Amino acid sequence: MAKPNTPITEHLAYLLAQANREINRQLELRLSKEGVPVEQWRILKVLSDGSGHSMGELADAVLLNHPTLTKMIDRMVSDTLVYRVQDPNDRRKVLMFISDRGKVLSKKLNSLAVDQEEHILESYGDKSTSELKRLLESLIDSSN
Amino acid sequence: MAKPNTPITEHLAYLLAQANREINRQLELRLSKEGVPVEQWRILKVLSDGSGHSMGELADAVLLNHPTLTKMIDRMVSDTLVYRVQDPNDRRKVLMFISDRGKVLSKKLNSLAVDQEEHILESYGDKSTSELKRLLESLIDSSN
DNA sequence: CTTCAATTCTTGAATATTCAATATTTTCAA
DNA sequence: TTGAAAATATTGAATATTCAAGAATTGAAG
Structure with missing residues (x-):
């Protein structure tokens, strides 16, 4: 039987993996106009509050492991997008x-990312999007 | 200003990235009891319908790029979990x-995965879970 | 038929990620 | 105050992933 x-x-x-993969692929596509990976967009976005963030804090915020972040930051320092200061x-x-x-x-990256969000809003709907966001936040909360 | x-x-x-990372981490933790990465669980699950699946089909289904899948299948063939037949x-x-x-x-892997789903149902709720699934499916649909 | 483009999968080299170990600084208990 | 444990970041080696190219087969147009 x-x-x-x-x-x-x-x-x-x-x-979740499937949706993430698809949305990430779309975002990647847009950001590639500036030749920047999604993770670097996240890093720049977090740092653009102007205050200093430790590597640990940053790794959590941008969803990267410590060593991976260190090496990505090395590249970004070479590109003079960010800089290190000892606390x-x-x-x-x-x-x-x-x-x-x-x-x-x-x-520039933000406006590309906003483009994408707007595109999603159009095809997926305002209501669904905000409801999905709400549910995702609550799932993340309940996992801690 | x-x-x-x-x-x-x-x-x-x-x-999406955050939720995916967290849920994936939890699943990984359970599957590690059998020493198997999440992707191999997916592969085995898809193949367990008993019919033959081409590499391309499988790559789509398990969310892996072609060459990555080829190399993972190589390992699984060595472990005699799967085998290749020319179409x-x-x-x-x-x-x-x-x-x-x-x-x-x-x-064994399925029961570990089901464990996790049940754990999520408990802490996150029946209603939220099914609503989230519905919204994710529809997001994926609207992205094609 | 024959040939050329398209499809499918694999391979090898280049990159990126991860794990474990290390170095430095801080914390805190004795 | 000292010395051991904890916290933070980086490094190097091992592993995994990706990109571009290649091999085999099929499809289809001339």
């Missing part, structure tokens, strides 16, 4: 700041 | 099948 196991497409973990209050820490060049790029 | 740009945590792309109708294609050993493992 072969019990028809739950198809993979009904697992929440799979649906004077705790010298184990490094504070990251966005440069002027970084700010300029960040603005 | 410094226009307070949309925080990254309000972007759908970011919320007799189109010899460009390779059909993948699950082995008996693969079926046994697949069952």
Whole structure:
């Protein structure tokens, strides 16, 4: 009688991976106009509040592992998009700041990202989008 | 006056990445009991319908790029979880099948994955979960 | 038929990510 | 105050992923 196991497409973990992959692909496509990976957009966006963020804080915020972030920041420092400053209050820490060049790029990237959000709003709908966001936030909350 | 740009945590792309990362991390943790990465669970699950799936079909289904899948399948063939058969109708294609050993493992993995879904249902709620799934499916649909 | 473009999968080299170990600084208990 | 443990960031080696190119087969137009 072969019990028809739950198809993979009904697992929440799979649906999230699929949706994430698709939306990320679209965003990637837009950001590629500026030759920047999604992670760098996130980094610039977080740093564009102008204050210094430690590497640990930043790694959490941009969803990257520590060593991966370190190496990506190395590249961004070479591109003079960000710079390191040792935290004077705790010298184990490094504070990251966005440069002027970084700010300029960040603005361009933001408008590309906003483009995408608007495109989603159009095809997916205002109501669904905000409802989805609400549910995702609450899922993330409930996972801590 | 410094226009307070949309925080990254309000972007759908970011919320999806964050939720996906968290749920995936939890699933990874459970599957690690059998020493198997999430992608292999997906592969085994798709193949456990018993029929042959081409590499291209499989790559789409399990959300992996072609070359990445090829190399992962190489490992799984070594572990005798799956095997390749040339498609007799189109010899460009390779059909993948699950082995008996693969079926046994697949069952164990499924129960670990079901565990997780149940855990999510408990902490997140029945209603929210099914509503989230519905919205994700519809987002994926609207992206094609 | 024959040839050329398209499809499917794999390979090898270039890149990127991860794990474990290391260096530095801070914290805190004895 | 000292010394051990914890916290923070980086490094180097091992591993995995990706990009571009290649091999095999099919399709289809002339």
